[in-house]
Amino acid sequence: MMGHFATGVTVITTMDRSGSPFGLTANAFTSLSLDPPLVLVCIDKGVQCYPYFEESGLFAVNLLSENQEELSRRFATKGIEKFSGIQWRRGKQGVALLDGAIGHIECRIVNRYDGGDHTIYVGEVAHSSASGDRPLIFFKGKYHRLREGNPGRSG
Numbered sequence: 001m002m003g004h005f006a007t008g009v010t011v012i013t014t015m016d017r018s019g020s021p022f023g024l025t026a027n028a029f030t031s032l033s034l035d036p037p038l039v040l041v042c043i044d045k046g047v048q049c050y051p052y053f054e055e056s057g058l059f060a061v062n063l064l065s066e067n068q069e070e071l072s073r074r075f076a077t078k079g080i081e082k083f084s085g086i087q088w089r090r091g092k093q094g095v096a097l098l099d100g101a102i103g104h105i106e107c108r109i110v111n112r113y114d115g116g117d118h119t120i121y122v123g124e125v126a127h128s129s130a131s132g133d134r135p136l137i138f139f140k141g142k143y144h145r146l147r148e149g150n151p152g153r154s155g
């Protein structure tokens with residue numbers, strides 16, 4: 001049933017104390033507040049990078065483009081070296097920003113809430129940037145692209 005809600009796809013990145021990058025694919029990402037600027041992400045307590053959210057107090061949201069399905073699959077695969085052979089750089093807070101993403105949102109964790117087998121992390125946006133590319137869409141367990149030539153209607 002939850003799969004009937006169409007979302008974009010993000011890779012949430014964080015780092016350990018030594019600065020090594022970690023990350024996972026996530027669609028449980030929401031814009032929360034404009035003033036102050038807050039976002040939230042829901043992180044499974046069982047993922048490899050889970051401890052590093054608290055360790056660094058930081059995360060970054062990489063909004064994936066329609067050309068990054070492979071990257072989404074990669075960051076949703078357990079037990080692999082996720083950052084080897086991909087293009088990334090450090091943001092202003094040191095957390096990894098993935099090349100080719102349509103947006104980067106660098107956050108400092110300001111709150112956390114228990115959410116069953118997940119933790120809800122609220123991040124205050126410290127820096128953000130966006131490109132004009134098109135998003136990757138996830139719907140009913142599959143990846144999609146926005147249809148060409150469909151700008152939508154208003155009014």
Ligand SMILES: Cc1cc2nc3c(=O)[nH]c(=O)nc-3n(C[C@H](O)[C@H](O)[C@H](O)COP(=O)(O)O)c2cc1C
Pocket residue numbers: 009023024025026027028029042043044045046047048049050072075076077078079080138
């Ligand atoms: C489209 C998609 C969305 C996902 N959304 C989330 C999410 O919001 N939160 C989460 O904790 N895991 C989410 N996952 C699962 C993680 O990406 C997956 O468990 C990943 O392998 C965790 O990596 P790790 O344990 O190696 O760190 C999602 C996976 C996919 C494919």
